[in-house]
Amino acid sequence: MNRRSFLMSSIASSTALFGQSSADTIGTGMIGTGNRGAYLLKTVLGLPVARVVAVCDIKPDRLDKAATAAAEHKPKTYTDYRRLLEDKDVEAVYIATPCDLHVEMAIAALQAGKHVYCEKPVGITPESIGRLLEVARNSNKVFVPGQQMRSIERIRQTIEKIQKEGVLGKVIMVKAQRHAADDLDHEGSSADWFFNAKRSGDVIVEMAVHNLDLCNWVIGSRPARAGGFGGALLWKDDPPGRTNMDGYTLSYDYENDVKMSFTQVFFHPNGLPSNGQFVHVYGTEGAVDLNRATFYKRARKAEPVVLVPEIKESNEAHMAAFFEAIRTGKQPPADMKIGAIAALTAIMGREAIYQKRLFTWNEMGVNV
Ligand SMILES: NC(=O)c1ccc[n+]([C@@H]2O[C@H](COP(=O)([O-])OP(=O)(O)OC[C@H]3O[C@@H](n4cnc5c(N)ncnc54)[C@H](O)[C@@H]3O)[C@@H](O)[C@H]2O)c1
Incomplete structure (x- = not known):
């Protein structure tokens, strides 16, 4: 059976x-x-x-x-x-x-x-x-x-337009980020474990796993190798004993040859442009801002096109x-496989940063 x-x-x-x-x-x-x-x-x-x-x-x-x-x-x-x-x-x-x-x-x-x-x-x-x-x-x-995020209907429909209708032509590169203006609350509900990377898996695994999963989803593949740099750059030993990073930059090379660039920081001033979170998907025909479901054609004077109108999403x-x-x-x-690949993508990036070298999917030795 x-x-x-x-x-x-x-x-x-x-x-x-x-x-x-x-x-x-x-x-x-x-x-x-x-x-x-x-x-x-x-x-x-x-x-x-x-x-x-x-x-x-x-x-x-x-x-x-x-x-x-x-x-x-x-x-x-x-x-x-x-x-x-x-x-x-x-x-x-x-x-x-x-x-x-x-x-x-x-x-x-x-x-x-x-x-x-x-x-x-x-x-x-x-x-x-x-x-x-x-x-x-x-x-x-x-x-x-x-x-x-896998249950956000507008994102699902936008990805369908990219993967099934080919609005972007061939996807070649993704640029994504998760930037915050400030550190997580040092006295907050999860402060007793969050800042300890041994308990949280570090911020890339605990938080950016959402963003990396979106990248995997829209790229339709998983990364073969990762390289990057980061650490506790601003909030050094703050709170005391902190082992989580507060800023890093990573590059991923996917099994289907798509390249991906990802950053996460906790010190992006609100007034500075390009704050917050986004996934920009580049293809041979232009680029899509995934969260806004908007397509920018790679042609002079082309107007942005909303691929999927706003949908009233249910939090439930x-x-x-x-x-x-x-x-x-x-x-x-x-499902289990999607969750495992998302977590492993984040772990792979973390290990590339920690070990200061390219880190490959196969090194993780998991049969997904
Ligand atoms: N999906 C999302 O968007 C999202 C958002 C926030 C947090 N999370 C995840 O949810 C989880 C919890 O995060 P949080 O912010 O609620 O942390 P939290 O510290 O506020 O809550 C964790 C709770 O688990 C309890 N706990 C600890 N050990 C336990 C044990 N052995 N048995 C039973 N209870 C135990 C703690 O007492 C605490 O009340 C984390 O994995 C976090 O990554 C997911």
Whole structure:
């Protein structure tokens, strides 16, 4: 039986169960109820398909807050995620803990027979991502990484125009960035782990994984090698003990020969032009500003063309797609493979910077 038919048969049996018990909601457990976890919880509570049956956090104040937010669903509270995974009422889990815990928790959840929505990055080392991939491949459960940009409809349609309609001709190069005016809050909710690269995977893996995934998506390939430079350039030892970078520049050479240039900084003054985040896609016929869905033809006096008009996007789309995949077997917008390739792209860039040399995809030794 292949993975899909296995999935479909498990859905069929759970649908039968729903029929018998007349419970038409999916029992959901939330692991990690900090900043992101609280947001996910709020979103899940707004989805009629879900019933929040359990919440878990090691910090009592956050656990209490989550239990209060979900009071209508009367969730059980846990401080040990392994106890939550033993709970038979939990069919699906959301994992929103610090990045170094994702792999261990996601593997345990899949092995306990739960569907998994795991925040990005799916992991912060190649070896651990390899282990998770293996477990996910041998599981009949849905796995969705928190790469929610994959659920932005306007971006999806713009990429379709580039890849299926060929508006750009052949894609040859991408220039992308993630620039912020200031450092992340030194006293914020995640300050106890975020600035420690051993826990976060460093800013490229923890944050830029979103932007790099967009690049992979529009390029339609994955990088073969990376080279770059960076470090803690401005916020040196600030906060004390900091091991995260605050600025870097990277070049990627993709397997399909597309070249990509990426920068991330935490010191781009707001008034300075070209701030924020963007993905500019260059092709033989011109360039597309991906986030604005706008095409600039490579001809004198050509007016910019909006490829896809603005769409009212739903903030819930990615979370809703997770439940839809569980209930109907529909392929989610992002799966284990997409999450793994995104994280590995970021790890590859990080290692090129740390090791001060070109770093190749194959060196990571992961069978994706
Ligand atoms: N998809 C997105 O756009 C997005 C946005 C923000 C954060 N994130 C991701 O979400 C995750 C959490 O980030 P955050 O900003 O919410 O951090 P946070 O520190 O605010 O929250 C993490 C929570 O996990 C809890 N926790 C730690 N160890 C635990 C354990 N063993 N068992 C149970 N709970 C435990 C902490 O007490 C804390 O409440 C990170 O992976 C981050 O990268 C994703």
